[in-house]
Amino acid sequence: MNVDKPWVSWFDDCRREMVEQVGGKCSSLGELINAGIRVPPGFAITVAGYEHFMAQNKVLDEIDVMLKGVDPQDIATLEEISLKIRNKIEQMPIDTEFEDQIAEFYRKLSVRSCMPAVAVAIRSSATAEDLPGASFAGQQDTFLWVRGIDDVLAHVRRCISSLFTGRAIAYRIDMGFDHRQVGISVGIQKMANSFAAGVMFTLNPSNGDRSSIVVDSNFGFGESVVSGEVTPDQFRINKVSMEVLNRVISDKEICYTVDPKTQVSIKTEVPEERRKVQSVTDKELVELAKLGKLIEQHYGCPMDIEWAVDKDMPEGGNIFILQARPETVWSNKAAEVVSTVEGSSAMDHILSSMMAGKKVK
Amino acid sequence: MTGQYAKPKDIETIPGTEGWERMYPYQYQFVTDDPERQKYEEESFWFYDGLHYPEPVYPFDMIWDEAWYLALSQFNTRIFSVPPVFGVDHRIINGYPYISPVAVKDPAVVEERIGHFMERAGYYYENWDELEAKWEGKMRETIDKLEKLEIAPLPELEDIQVVKDGLGESKGYHLLKSYDQLIDLGIQCWQYHFEFLNLGYAAYVTFLDFCQRLFPDIPVQRVTQMVGGIDVIMYQPDEELKKLARLALELGVQATLRVSTDFSVVEKAMQETAPGREWLIAFEEARHPWFNVSTGTGWYHHDKSWNDDLNVPLSSISMYADKAEKGECLDRPTAALRKERDEIVTEYRALIATDQDRAAFDQLLQTAKTVMPYVENHMFFVEHWFHSVFWNKVREVGVIMKDHGLIKDVEDIWYLKRGEIKDALWDMVTAWATGVKPRGAATWPKEIEWRKGVMDKFREWRPEAAVGTVPDVIQEPFTVVLWGVTSESLQSWSEIQDMDDLDSVTCFKGFAGSPGIVEGVARVCRTVDEIAGLKEGEILVSPTTSPSWAPVFSKIKGCVTDVGGVMSHAAIVCREYGMPAVVGTGLATKIVKSGQMIRINGSTGEINII
Numbered sequence: 022m023n024v025d026k027p028w029v030s031w032f033d034d035c036r037r038e039m040v041e042q043v044g045g046k047c048s049s050l051g052e053l054i055n056a057g058i059r060v061p062p063g064f065a066i067t068v069a070g071y072e073h074f075m076a077q078n079k080v081l082d083e084i085d086v087m088l089k090g091v092d093p094q095d096i097a098t099l100e101e102i103s104l105k106i107r108n109k110i111e112q113m114p115i116d117t118e119f120e121d122q123i124a125e126f127y128r129k130l131s132v133r134s135c136m137p138a139v140a141v142a143i144r145s146s147a148t149a150e151d152l153p154g155a156s157f158a159g160q161q162d163t164f165l166w167v168r169g170i171d172d173v174l175a176h177v178r179r180c181i182s183s184l185f186t187g188r189a190i191a192y193r194i195d196m197g198f199d200h201r202q203v204g205i206s207v208g209i210q211k212m213a214n215s216f217a218a219g220v221m222f223t224l225n226p227s228n229g230d231r232s233s234i235v236v237d238s239n240f241g242f243g244e245s246v247v248s249g250e251v252t253p254d255q256f257r258i259n260k261v262s263m264e265v266l267n268r269v270i271s272d273k274e275i276c277y278t279v280d281p282k283t284q285v286s287i288k289t290e291v292p293e294e295r296r297k298v299q300s301v302t303d304k305e306l307v308e309l310a311k312l313g314k315l316i317e318q319h320y321g322c323p324m325d326i327e328w329a330v331d332k333d334m335p336e337g338g339n340i341f342i343l344q345a346r347p348e349t350v351w352s353n354k355a356a357e358v359v360s361t362v363e364g365s366s367a368m369d370h371i372l373s374s375m376m377a378g379k380k381v382k
Numbered sequence: 383m384t385g386q387y388a389k390p391k392d393i394e395t396i397p398g399t400e401g402w403e404r405m406y407p408y409q410y411q412f413v414t415d416d417p418e419r420q421k422y423e424e425e426s427f428w429f430y431d432g433l434h435y436p437e438p439v440y441p442f443d444m445i446w447d448e449a450w451y452l453a454l455s456q457f458n459t460r461i462f463s464v465p466p467v468f469g470v471d472h473r474i475i476n477g478y479p480y481i482s483p484v485a486v487k488d489p490a491v492v493e494e495r496i497g498h499f500m501e502r503a504g505y506y507y508e509n510w511d512e513l514e515a516k517w518e519g520k521m522r523e524t525i526d527k528l529e530k531l532e533i534a535p536l537p538e539l540e541d542i543q544v545v546k547d548g549l550g551e552s553k554g555y556h557l558l559k560s561y562d563q564l565i566d567l568g569i570q571c572w573q574y575h576f577e578f579l580n581l582g583y584a585a586y587v588t589f590l591d592f593c594q595r596l597f598p599d600i601p602v603q604r605v606t607q608m609v610g611g612i613d614v615i616m617y618q619p620d621e622e623l624k625k626l627a628r629l630a631l632e633l634g635v636q637a638t639l640r641v642s643t644d645f646s647v648v649e650k651a652m653q654e655t656a657p658g659r660e661w662l663i664a665f666e667e668a669r670h671p672w673f674n675v676s677t678g679t680g681w682y683h684h685d686k687s688w689n690d691d692l693n694v695p696l697s698s699i700s701m702y703a704d705k706a707e708k709g710e711c712l713d714r715p716t717a718a719l720r721k722e723r724d725e726i727v728t729e730y731r732a733l734i735a736t737d738q739d740r741a742a743f744d745q746l747l748q749t750a751k752t753v754m755p756y757v758e759n760h761m762f763f764v765e766h767w768f769h770s771v772f773w774n775k776v777r778e779v780g781v782i783m784k785d786h787g788l789i790k791d792v793e794d795i796w797y798l799k800r801g802e803i804k805d806a807l808w809d810m811v812t813a814w815a816t817g818v819k820p821r822g823a824a825t826w827p828k829e830i831e832w833r834k835g836v837m838d839k840f841r842e843w844r845p846e847a848a849v850g851t852v853p854d855v856i857q858e859p860f861t862v863v864l865w866g867v868t869s870e871s872l873q874s875w876s877e878i879q880d881m882d883d884l885d886s887v888t889c890f891k892g893f894a895g896s897p898g899i900v901e902g903v904a905r906v907c908r909t910v911d912e913i914a915g916l917k918e919g920e921i922l923v924s925p926t927t928s929p930s931w932a933p934v935f936s937k938i939k940g941c942v943t944d945v946g947g948v949m950s951h952a953a954i955v956c957r958e959y960g961m962p963a964v965v966g967t968g969l970a971t972k973i974v975k976s977g978q979m980i981r982i983n984g985s986t987g988e989i990n991i992i
Contacts, residue, residue, distance in 0.1 A: 225598070225599055228598045228599070230597050230598045230599040230600075231597070231733045231735070232597040232599060232600055232730060232733055233597075233599040257599065259599070259600075259601065259604070260729075260733070261604065261726055261729045261730060262604065262726070262897065264601075264897045264898070264985045265985065266599065266601060266985055266986065267986070303899075356735035356736050357735075358736050358738050358739055359592065359595045359596050359739050359742075360592070360738055360739050360741075360742035365741070365742070365745075366745075367507065367585070367588075367745050367746060367748075367749040368500060368503070368504050368507060370588050370592065370742065370745070370746055371503070371507075371584050371585055371588045371749075372465065372496065372499065372500065374584075374587060374588040374591045374592070375464065375465065375466060375467075375584060375587075375588075376465065376466055376492075377591075377855075378466065378855040378856055
């Protein structure tokens with residue numbers, strides 16, 4: 022193993038500019054940790070680790086053969102081949118040295134978390150050019166509540182194999198990318214045992230107002246909010262004064278919690294009496310908003326953030342950031358100039374405002 | 383919302399008040415006998431001026447309505463040539479004033495007015511500080527004339543000096559002249575009142591508008607906080623009370639403050655010691671002008687000033703002395719407030735996306751900050767100082783009228799229009815001169831009795847939020863800032879007006895005055911006299927507040943008012959103290975009962991009875 026190119030790396034050692042080594046998700050988590058943001062601990066299987074895994078098994082040659090002359094428009098054939106490739110990857114052994122490393126990191130993570138065989142979330146962390154849009158990747162290959170090294174390794178392989186979904190293959194053929202050139206990283210992160218979770222935008226997604234922070238929240242894990250299965254509670258917080266300016270408490274019918282027997286995430290009905298209860302406290306909202314503001318300042322742009330309130334942790338230390346990425350919808354629009362009056366003196370503005378008046382209807 | 387409210391003529395006269403129209407100026411009536419005027423009235427939008435008139439207006443108190451009718455309109459229409467709008471028209475329904483901004487309809491006229499406006503208003507904005515200093519000089523001169531104005535009774539026989547000086551004038555003539563002067567000074571004071579106000583509001587609205595376009599979610603109170611003054615005159619009366627409390631401690635006379643809640647008893651006790659006498663001298667000094675603050679808005683004659691009831695400032699001084707004795711700091715945290723204001727400006731400014739907008743923001747902020755001291759300070763000079771002295775001068779006229787039998791009680795004078803008083807004074811003075819009984823002695827008391835009954839019925843009536851036709855846009859800066867007329871605000875006003883059973887209401891809304899959420903026991907205080915019963919940590923619910931209520935703010939943990947916007951006294955002071963306030967709720971004092979637990983949300987304007 023090359024010392025400069027480790028196969029496994031703690032999030033703490035990742036940085037924003039390491040997208041090529043550990044993908045967007047892991048590099049961003051590392052960046053957050055180093056900015057002093059509370060993030061559940063974890064580590065990344067690096068792109069170097071992925072390459073090592075693939076090289077060991079010489080699987081890329083086989084893939085080349087399988088994909089030779091495939092028509093990217095022929096979805097059915099593509100899916101058939103994809104299934105074969107993915108099955109193959111998921112069955113492949115990880116060599117002892119690499120496996121030992123992953124197991125050692127997982128053991129240390131368990132020690133850090135003060136629990137045996139800590140439950141983790143396993144997610145792919147795409148390097149920017151590989152997949153058509155992070156959201157597409159993210160939905161395909163997130164595995165929650167994974168426990169024990171064997172399961173961890175199995176899901177790491179499943180994450181890796183997601184690089185060869187039919188859609189991803191077709192995209193690369195269309196774009197002229199070589200399958201050998203692409204890489205993927207996998208993040209293994211302690212599960213936040215969330216009482217409530219959701220997303221937060223450090224601007225108002227409905228009007229682009231950058232003085233607002235908007236939080237969507239539901240009980241349990243954030244899946245119900247991210248997937249849109251439930252109408253979450255929504256809060257608008259003033260970014261400057263940190264007041265909760267608007268709140269819509271929704272009827273939250275379902276949420277995701279952990280099944281105490283199987284220890285996996287399951288969709289459950291929210292009991293009738295809790296459905297219309299505010300899922301996060303005002304205090305937590307303000308703390309969240311402060312974290313959001315900090316992350317935005319750190320990145321220098323509006324952010325789209327996933328968060329959770331951990332029920333195992335004491336108040337004041339129970340809010341975790343699970344993911345943060347630059348907001349894209351408003352940030353990609355050209356900044357609109359508001360002061361469009363002719364002339365630039367205060368008088369010009371006053372006249373123009375007077376002429377416009379105040380709309381009544 | 384529909385574009386059409388009730389037609390003015392459809393609002394019915396309350397049974398038993400027929401003929402009420404004669405209590406008010408004739409041009410204030412909605413008409414049915416003049417088709418052209420009737421059409422104009424039906425096509426215009428008239429909204430109830432609940433901000434100034436939570437209760438019906440007394441015939442004499444209409445003087446300020448007429449004064450601002452004239453003053454505001456003339457500055458808009460004839461002096462500054464505000465391009466899209468002329469003045470604000472006035473009407474009255476069942477004792478409640480309604481107002482309507484008058485748009486300039488002809489685009490060619492608007493165009494023509496722009497040039498004049500740029501020159502004239504531009505001159506004021508450019509020379510603001512200098513002109514404002516001049517304004518204060520004029521205002522002080524007017525108040526000085528008022529304070530010196532003599533209202534002398536009619537003697538049985540004129541003084542011999544009248545003969546020896548060859549004066550050639552009588553006290554009767556002087557009384558008529560003084561009354562005219564009194565009224566003139568009142569009108570003049572209101573001329574000055576509007577010299578800067580509309581331009582001030584226009585600059586503020588422009589900044590507000592700009593901020594709202596940059597940040598659609600920005601709460602209005604954050605904008606006011608960015609431009610609000612910190613060392614404004616409005617806080618001075620309260621500062622004087624604190625000074626007197628500290629002085630009492632320094633002189634060791636704080637115990638004497640507590641001998642009674644009656645100032646005359648405390649005064650007597652103070653006079654017995656040298657330090658006590660020294661304290662009284664300071665007290666007298668503070669009274670003029672600072673104790674001229676009204677305990678109400680100053681718009682009604684019954685809004686008493688501290689000078690009218692020295693027990694009010696006394697109770698506050700005692701409270702401050704107690705706090706100071708316990709080692710509590712009485713100083714306003716001005717440095718912290720300034721820091722907070724600057725931080726808000728810096729943070730919002732940093733969020734602006736383009737340099738062009740940032741430059742415009744800086745410029746408009748600067749202009750708004752230039753005009754705000756006037757907007758915040760003029761009220762002390764006009765509504766408080768001038769009005770407080772003025773009402774008492776009119777009472778002096780009332781005393782003389784009572785002596786001559788034209789009215790039964792001094793306070794009856796308010797049931798007469800100012801022109802009727804002039805007529806009655808002529809009647810009285812000529813009768814005095816002639817040695818006969820004035821005719822009015824038989825007619826006015828009867829008429830006043832009837833008017834009292836009418837006013838009682840008016841009080842029970844609830845004015846409609848608006849009548850006439852809603853326009854698409856309102857361009858008059860004054861109506862925009864003070865009333866915040868939008869479809870939303872009109873809707874919420876009319877919802878409150880429509881509530882039949884106020885006892886069943888558990889949730890209602892006002893304007894978000896000062897942010898934060900608080901729960902506590904409500905204390906309804908309709909007048910400043912009732913604040914004595916207020917306990918530490920309660921939530922004050924009152925019709926409105928004024929600078930003279932300031933001392934209660936260090937006792938309460940939240941405040942709710944019936945009238946007022948985000949620029950109202952209660953909102954500004956609560957923001958200073960960092961406590962939640964909901965203002966302009968319409969009927970809070972009628973809905974909430976003392977002792978109820980309420981929750982107020984000063985960020986959203988919601989109030990819940992829990």
